[in-house]
Amino acid sequence: MRILMILLFACGLYGAYQWWQDRSPPGTAAFDTAGFVAVEMPGGVARNTVLVLAPPNCPSEQAQRTEALVRELTRAGIPIKRDSGFDFDIANPTAEQIERIDRTVAVFKRGAPAVFVNGLGMSNPTVEQTIAAYRGSGGRR
Template structure:
């Protein structure tokens, strides 16, 4: 059931990206993609040194700890990566929570919506560290981002 929820969320997000591509100039879509992949490091709003992008927090998240978004109790590779990340954070003493879904009801601009879609449509797990997020980061990047290094 949880896999279905994650799959449904991914499908809706993918449709939103496709719709946005029809209404946004090609340069705007490429600029957001470049920010997520780290290719535009000199631009304002660029990713952090560890590839995390500024995006609003999902509804109900405080931003005081790491949040890992991935399906729970799932044998998929994505879920296993999330499990390994959680174990590494435990070993490092970094507080985290896990969630299977994210809602963004307070997006204030199309730019924010594009940044959210770019990250949330990436490979799972999606990881938030304070007000920054990245799709499928390695544990070292998460720990470094959390520690501010």
């Protein structure tokens, strides 16, 4: 009887291992393509406003790219909100919202500047990519 229990336990462990190997991590498919991906917009960002997340007052190369991006978007007349962090205003998130939140966090972790516009997000986009996402997602300028 004891051998049968050990055998069943081993089979259960093997089955769990196989199942775990076959599943893909959350948000993996979202980054298989280049460009903006669907994300959950952080709280406090108005529609048709580009949120640019980067560390404040930083002399790094990422900060210089952020400054250049903000300067060009401002020159193009696109409304911008700069910040160094974000939060979500969601009380009881659905599974879909949780998946989009995970993608938002993944975009943020990929490096500065993290750019979010009308439900789309990308890490370190070019000015052209950001303007195209803004105009393609409802922004008109």
